[in-house]
Amino acid sequence: MNSIKNHLLKTARNKFYTNFNKKFSVSQLANANKVAVMGASGGIGQPLSLLLKQSPLVDQLSLYDIQHTKGVGADLSHIETKCKVQSYVGQDQLLESLEGVNVVVIPAGVPRKPGMTRDDLFNVNATIVADIATAIAKVSPEAILCIISNPVNSTVPIASEIMKKHGVYSSKKILGVTTLDIVRANTFVAELKGLDVTKTSVPVVGGHSGNTIVPLLSQASPTVQFTKEELDSLTKRIQNAGTEVVEAKAGAGSATLSMAFAGARFTFSVLEALNGKQGVVECAYVAAEGLETSYFATPILFGKHGVEKSLGIGKITDYEQQLIQTAVKELKGNIEKGIKFVNEVYKS
Ligand SMILES: NC(=O)C1=CN([C@@H]2O[C@H](COP(=O)(O)OP(=O)(O)OC[C@H]3O[C@@H](n4cnc5c(N)ncnc54)[C@H](O)[C@@H]3O)[C@@H](O)[C@H]2O)C=CC1
Ligand SMILES: O=C([O-])CC(=O)C(=O)O
Numbered sequence: 001m002n003s004i005k006n007h008l009l010k011t012a013r014n015k016f017y018t019n020f021n022k023k024f025s026v027s028q029l030a031n032a033n034k035v036a037v038m039g040a041s042g043g044i045g046q047p048l049s050l051l052l053k054q055s056p057l058v059d060q061l062s063l064y065d066i067q068h069t070k071g072v073g074a075d076l077s078h079i080e081t082k083c084k085v086q087s088y089v090g091q092d093q094l095l096e097s098l099e100g101v102n103v104v105v106i107p108a109g110v111p112r113k114p115g116m117t118r119d120d121l122f123n124v125n126a127t128i129v130a131d132i133a134t135a136i137a138k139v140s141p142e143a144i145l146c147i148i149s150n151p152v153n154s155t156v157p158i159a160s161e162i163m164k165k166h167g168v169y170s171s172k173k174i175l176g177v178t179t180l181d182i183v184r185a186n187t188f189v190a191e192l193k194g195l196d197v198t199k200t201s202v203p204v205v206g207g208h209s210g211n212t213i214v215p216l217l218s219q220a221s222p223t224v225q226f227t228k229e230e231l232d233s234l235t236k237r238i239q240n241a242g243t244e245v246v247e248a249k250a251g252a253g254s255a256t257l258s259m260a261f262a263g264a265r266f267t268f269s270v271l272e273a274l275n276g277k278q279g280v281v282e283c284a285y286v287a288a289e290g291l292e293t294s295y296f297a298t299p300i301l302f303g304k305h306g307v308e309k310s311l312g313i314g315k316i317t318d319y320e321q322q323l324i325q326t327a328v329k330e331l332k333g334n335i336e337k338g339i340k341f342v343n344e345v346y347k348s
Contacts, residue, residue, distance in 0.1 A: 033271050034060040036101040036143075038132050039108025040087070041068035043256035044148060044263065048107060049076055051264035053083050057271040063087040064097035065108070094132070098139040102274065105177075105267055106132055109149035111254040112246045118151040118209040119334065126341050129155040133162035134348045141168035144270055144306045145175060148263055152176040152208040153331055156285055156295055157338035158346075165342065172306040175270070176285030178208045178297045179262035180255060184241045185215045188234055193224050204238065204283055205297050205313050206327040207334065213239045214323045216316060231319060273302030281311065293331045 035052055039045045040063035052058045053076050061083050063069045073087025088097035109125035129149050149155050156176040163169035181204040190197035201221045206214035215238045217226055245255040266282055273280040280302045288296035299311040
């Protein structure tokens with residue numbers, strides 16, 4: 001009786017992992033990966049850490065937060081996967097939490113409430129990201145940073161400037177996570193056009209706030225036709241989707257579960273490429289060359305050291321060109337604000 005029960009349990013468990021791994025296209029390559037989640041006790045941090053704990057791509061998970069990580073860590077550590085969990089709490093343990101990590105995911109910081117813009121988070125989150133980046137520069141300067149904390153348009157330049165100050169900057173390793181914009185664009189387009197969402201892919205470029213989010217609907221795959229009204233309403237919905245969640249949550253924060261899904265997908269892609277998988281592409285907000293702004297999100301080919309190369313924005317329509325012009329104006333200000341903060345305000 002017991003052996004039948006064990007067999008059934010094992011079968012169910014294997015099926016779960018197989019489906020999970022398929023979903024995230026996880027390959028089981030051999031490198032040892034240690035991932036740190038900074039802000040691990042938060043609305044994003046907890047479900048994101050859960051998804052990472054379940055992945056065969058992650059060997060060790062380091063959880064850092066200024067509160068509650070001991071509980072989150074104890075809880076996650078009971079899950080029957082190979083990934084080892086360590087937890088660190090408070091400023092005194094910040095440096096230790098980053099020892100030996102090769103990828104750091106950062107969802108630390110305050111979320112929006114209704115009526116706020118992402119830029120309204122700057123005053124609090126700029127210092128949080130700068131402090132964490134400073135610690136990374138000291139302890140794990142080779143690590144790849146995946147920055148979720150808003151305003152991403154500014155926090156990515158902030159982390160970059162901190163790395164430059166410490167003489168350990170590599171533009172290949174500082175990535176702003178915009179994956180949720182792509183996840184949303186895929187979902188909304190598939191819903192509107194009756195497509196299989198698992199096979200729908202829409203690049204989203206620019207930045208990660210309002211007008212700076214530029215979906216390239218003309219490049220949707222499979223190819224679909226949109227009326228002008230559809231283009232307007234889809235573009236607006238994708239640009240305002242974060243606000244849609246903030247308003248629905250009515251003061252209880254912003255997107256956490258869909259962000260954890262998107263953050264896990266992004267991290268798995270980074271890890272797969274680190275492990276040697278070829279052809280891994282995700283959109284990300286990174287330092288840009290030959291564009292009108294010094295940072296810009298485009299589809300990025302990942303490699304063993306992070307960014308291998310930007311695949312650019314490709315062929316776009318006049319409609320999309322106009323959206324980009326609007327985005328560029330706002331992005332320039334956001335980037336300048338981040339750079340100025342590190343060089344004129346921040347005291348490490
Ligand atoms: N890039 C994106 O697409 C998205 C970004 N976000 C952003 O992610 C951030 C986190 O959002 P939530 O998890 O919902 O917020 P939350 O408030 O639920 O969690 C944030 C966590 O960060 C921790 N924290 C605060 N200061 C810290 C520090 N100095 N070091 C380490 N941890 C610290 C808090 O203790 C808390 O556990 C926000 O800035 C939000 O705007 C949210 C959704 C999507
Ligand atoms: O809207 C927010 O504040 C959180 C976020 O970045 C998103 O959900 O895209």
